[in-house]
Amino acid sequence: MLRVALVGCGVIAPQHITAFAKQQERASLVAFCDLDREKAEHARLLYEQRLGRASQSRIFTSYNEVLEEDTIDAVDLCLPHHLHAEYAIAAARAGKHILCEKPLANTLEDCDRMIAAAKEANVVLFHGENMRLDPVVNRAAEIVREGRIGTITGLQQTYAHWQPEAMNRGWRARPEEAGGGQLMDAAIHHVDILRHIGGEIVQVQAMTTQHRPELGPQSEDTGVLNFRFQRGHLGQLFAGHATRNRGGSPLLTVFGTEGSLTLEAFWPRRGLVWFPANNEPQVLIENHHWQESFDAEVAHFLDVLLEGVPLRATPEEGRRNVQIILAAYESARTGQLVEV
């Protein structure tokens, strides 16, 4: 039984709590830590509701006290971006395994320090990019690998979301803490999807703009990113936090010489559609839900720690996503195409 502390009980905590409750045979959330005690208590209550029973879980308002506990094996860091590096490194030094929400960190130097600290302490540093484990995204990657759409000739991705203003009242509105604006916070998921399905990205060209200063006066809320992939094909991402009523579902089409794939990860009835060259389109996955990506993430974290399964959500992948986003910021600033 893996004993885990959930650290940071804000917006994304319920998805992690739900996923851990489904794994109650293998893992237990033994601690909830937040600077705001009420949030930690609320998270514990939600966990108990999901378990359908009371728990012995403890409440902490100090992370250092969590790290001093011998009864905790791992931390699940659901914290503002600027804390990821410092908190993950401290966990590694305390001998705890780490699940760290995306982005891995705000700078490549911090990513490197985290990776080195985990290696040195011989603990697992799991990059908490839920899209990497998402069943629809993985099935799409598999179909591409099997050659069922031939050779990729391009990828086009839309992330169109109306970010709730309440989410951006604190650290998210401050680029020095969030590591940027919408690109570092949200588009980074879609960079991970594009790389997972399309292969490595080697050139980035980007433009950004702002429609909603209330989300962060110095932050972009919309970006268009063009990519050249290692295998020669091109890809494009439109990512917006100022797009009303389309939903946050990643909508991706992968075009190939023998067919195409359309992936609408979180919409019922058309999660994944395959358009073969000489046949009718086939719906391969339907009735998919966002929570499934977190369920798969937590299940894989436990498979890695308890069953010795090789880690698929590696911190090196997380670092590469950060590198692509930093390249996009550089391109938007300079107007130049950036090699990565």
Ligand SMILES: NC(=O)c1ccc[n+]([C@@H]2O[C@H](COP(=O)([O-])OP(=O)(O)OC[C@H]3O[C@@H](n4cnc5c(N)ncnc54)[C@H](O)[C@@H]3O)[C@@H](O)[C@H]2O)c1
């Ligand atoms: N995978 C996804 O789809 C997804 C979605 C949303 C957020 N996220 C990620 O989750 C992480 C957290 O985002 P969020 O939206 O939940 O943020 P949030 O601001 O809602 O929650 C962060 C929590 O951390 C607490 N906190 C801050 N400093 C702390 C400290 N020093 N010690 C203990 N607790 C502290 C805050 O009180 C708050 O409750 C980020 O990395 C974000 O990018 C991922």
